[in-house]
Amino acid sequence: MANGKINVAVENIFPLIKKFLYSDHEIFLRELISNATDATSKLVHLSSIGEVKGEIGDPLIEVKVDKKSKKIHIIDQGVGMTKEEVNKYINEVAFSGAEEFLEKYKDNAKDSGIIGHFGLGFYSAFMVAEKVEIITKSHQNAPAAHWTCDGSPEYSIEKSGKKDRGTEIILHIAKDSKEFLEEARIRELLNKYNKFMPYPIKFGTKEETLPLPDDAKEDAKPETKTVDNIINNTSPAWTKPPADLKEENYKSFYRELYPMQFEDPLFNIHLNVDYPFNLTGILYFPKIQNDLNLQKDKIQLYQNQVFVTDNVEGIVPEFLTLLRGVIDSPDIPLNVSRSYLQADGAVKKISNYITRKVADKLNSLFKKDRKGFEEKWNDIKVVIEYGMLTEDKFYEKAGQFMLYPTTDGEYLTYNELETAVKDNQTDKDGKLMFLYASNVEEQHQYIETAKEKGYKVLLLDSPIIAHLIQKLEGEKENIGFARVDGDAIENLIKKEEATVSKMSDEEKESLKPLIEAVIPEKKYTVQLEAMDSKGLPFVLTQPEFMRRMKEMQNTGGGMMGAFPEMYTLLVNTNHELVEQILQTKTAKKRERLIQQSLDLARLSQNLLKGEALTAFIKRSVELIK
Numbered sequence: 360m361a362n363g364k365i366n367v368a369v370e371n372i373f374p375l376i377k378k379f380l381y382s383d384h385e386i387f388l389r390e391l392i393s394n395a396t397d398a399t400s401k402l403v404h405l406s407s408i409g410e411v412k413g414e415i416g417d418p419l420i421e422v423k424v425d426k427k428s429k430k431i432h433i434i435d436q437g438v439g440m441t442k443e444e445v446n447k448y449i450n451e452v453a454f455s456g457a458e459e460f461l462e463k464y465k466d467n468a469k470d471s472g473i474i475g476h477f478g479l480g481f482y483s484a485f486m487v488a489e490k491v492e493i494i495t496k497s498h499q500n501a502p503a504a505h506w507t508c509d510g511s512p513e514y515s516i517e518k519s520g521k522k523d524r525g526t527e528i529i530l531h532i533a534k535d536s537k538e539f540l541e542e543a544r545i546r547e548l549l550n551k552y553n554k555f556m557p558y559p560i561k562f563g564t565k566e567e568t569l570p571l572p573d574d575a576k577e578d579a580k581p582e583t584k585t586v587d588n589i590i591n592n593t594s595p596a597w598t599k600p601p602a603d604l605k606e607e608n609y610k611s612f613y614r615e616l617y618p619m620q621f622e623d624p625l626f627n628i629h630l631n632v633d634y635p636f637n638l639t640g641i642l643y644f645p646k647i648q649n650d651l652n653l654q655k656d657k658i659q660l661y662q663n664q665v666f667v668t669d670n671v672e673g674i675v676p677e678f679l680t681l682l683r684g685v686i687d688s689p690d691i692p693l694n695v696s697r698s699y700l701q702a703d704g705a706v707k708k709i710s711n712y713i714t715r716k717v718a719d720k721l722n723s724l725f726k727k728d729r730k731g732f733e734e735k736w737n738d739i740k741v742v743i744e745y746g747m748l749t750e751d752k753f754y755e756k757a758g759q760f761m762l763y764p765t766t767d768g769e770y771l772t773y774n775e776l777e778t779a780v781k782d783n784q785t786d787k788d789g790k791l792m793f794l795y796a797s798n799v800e801e802q803h804q805y806i807e808t809a810k811e812k813g814y815k816v817l818l819l820d821s822p823i824i825a826h827l828i829q830k831l832e833g834e835k836e837n838i839g840f841a842r843v844d845g846d847a848i849e850n851l852i853k854k855e856e857a858t859v860s861k862m863s864d865e866e867k868e869s870l871k872p873l874i875e876a877v878i879p880e881k882k883y884t885v886q887l888e889a890m891d892s893k894g895l896p897f898v899l900t901q902p903e904f905m906r907r908m909k910e911m912q913n914t915g916g917g918m919m920g921a922f923p924e925m926y927t928l929l930v931n932t933n934h935e936l937v938e939q940i941l942q943t944k945t946a947k948k949r950e951r952l953i954q955q956s957l958d959l960a961r962l963s964q965n966l967l968k969g970e971a972l973t974a975f976i977k978r979s980v981e982l983i984k
């Protein structure tokens with residue numbers, strides 16, 4: 360038996376490990392299973408190049424919890440270590456054996472999937488254990504070794520009688536970490552970190568029901584048999600070549616990732632690149648609802664099939680955090696801060712690659728099956744709009760498949776839209792105006808009026824549309840967007856209409872103060888307009904600019920400061936009722952007519968609420984009595 364002192368620069372690294380190495384103590388299990396997996400990968404690799412002779416079978420990794428004696432065992436059948444190797448790899452802290460292995464076999468070991476990197480993984484065991492033992496036998500013909508360390512830098516190493524190849528790590532769980540002696544807690548961790556690791560991991564056993572033989576009697580009970588309980592899927596879909604996968608495989612993998620998710624994803628994007636960086640994964644487009652924040656953080660990040668985090672901020676462009684799925688890359692540096700990540704060149708490349716793949720996929724879906732794409736549009740548009748707003752590269756590509764739906768259920772590309780409206784939707788300065796509605800129900804009357812005039816009305820109703828419109832107006836020349844119930848539409852209507860006013864200028868002059876006297880609040884600007892006599896007597900519009908700024912504020916960004924509620928009250932001088940207002944001699948009756956017309960205009964904008972609504976209903980009853 361030999362005793363020694365673990366070779367570390369700091370006198371006592373253990374308290375440091377315990378406190379600072381990882382804030383999350385639970386990752387000890389991930390680290391130890393990663394080491395077991397690495398040892399197995401090495402064995403498989405050495406066997407494949409003939410350095411390990413004979414059959415290696417199907418190496419298994421086993422996790423056992425022994426609550427009574429307060430121990431956890433992690434057992435593998437990998438390469439094992441000689442005594443010398445234990446000295447080298449375990450006693451020399453921060454000397455990563457994984458990196459040395461990769462270095463030595465660098466020409467052919469790249470694809471062997473070694474996980475270790477930092478050389479401190481093993482010591483994370485001391486975050487939860489007061490004593491750790493390693494019993495290990497190398498694949499080389501050497502006696503097995505038994506290493507013990509109680510958490511101080513002193514350790515002992517002696518011979519062991521272990522006969523079969525591989526390593527057993529025994530953790531004597533510390534008092535403050537008793538939670539890890541609960542089977543349920545360990546199962547939870549295995550499910551979180553190790554669900555897709557490449558070698559089978561056994562945790563306990565389970566009963567399996569055997570199928571009944573064909574000639575079984577009717578009341579025959581099926582037999583059961585005790586089998587290993589394997590907790591992982593060793594070859595998850597993202598590790599397979601896309602050509603080997605069918606639609607159904609992608610869907611079932613989605614259900615494997617999100618067992619509580621009942622809705623199928625709309626489509627998927629298989630990521631697969633090995634140069635200039637290594638990255639695989641599958642992204643899914645779920646149906647995106649309007650509440651964006653609720654849906655973020657569903658993408659899982661893996662390194663060589665080990666779960667790392669579901670916070671991919673800084674790695675994936677913001678707009679894509681609305682998607683789901685997995686990304687697996689050994690090339691993402693994870694031992695650094697998020698803000699550093701964003702500046703890291705490799706990470707930037709990865710993020711650009713993902714953006715481009717998503718754009719290409721959308722484009723090909725659009726080209727291949729436009730109708731199918733249109734059907735999905737409402738469920739994916741937010742991601743696309745979000746991407747156009749935040750990633751210039753995506754904006755450039757999205758021009759080809761961004762769709763502008765109309766209130767009549769057409770879906771137009773930008774070019775198609777331009778062609779469709781260029782002849783009759785320009786204002787007096789020759790600027791092309793796109794009309795849009797944000798709510799078919801609430802803006803029904805305005806939409807109808809615009810359509811009667813032969814205008815195309817788009818339906819743009821996502822929560823961030825105001826931002827995108829603002830951007831489009833800035834990027835494209837001589838175009839503008841105007842909501843149907845806004846003031847900008849007047850420019851178009853007036854030009855088209857050329858309706859003659861039935862009212863003389865003197866009449867108008869006496870009408871305006873009559874109305875202003877009754878309109879209570881300062882927020883209405885009264886404006887007399889000769890409009891269609893079959894239209895409404897009063898129409899409310901809101902300045903496009905004000906409304907848009909307000910919307911932008913509500914969804915973040917836009918100009919600061921409170922924007923007042925401001926409306927223009929258009930009084931249709933060609934309307935019979937307005938004529939009547941002017942002719943009515945009794946002040947009371949006139950006031951009632953004005954009030955009623957204003958309330959009707961407010962009602963059609965969904966602005967009549969509370970007390971005002973009650974008063975309106977009362978007045979209406981009076982009027983029809």
Ligand code: ADP
Pocket residue numbers: 390394395397398435437438439440448449454455456457458474475476477478479480481482526
């Ligand atoms: P890393 O995995 O980054 O190399 P670790 O601290 O996790 O760092 O492990 C240090 C080294 O100890 C490994 O590189 C490996 O050589 C050796 N080792 C740890 N666990 C095992 C194991 N189960 N079987 C064989 N070797 C192991």
Ligand code: MG
Pocket residue numbers: 390393394474475476478480481
């Ligand atoms: Mg490791």
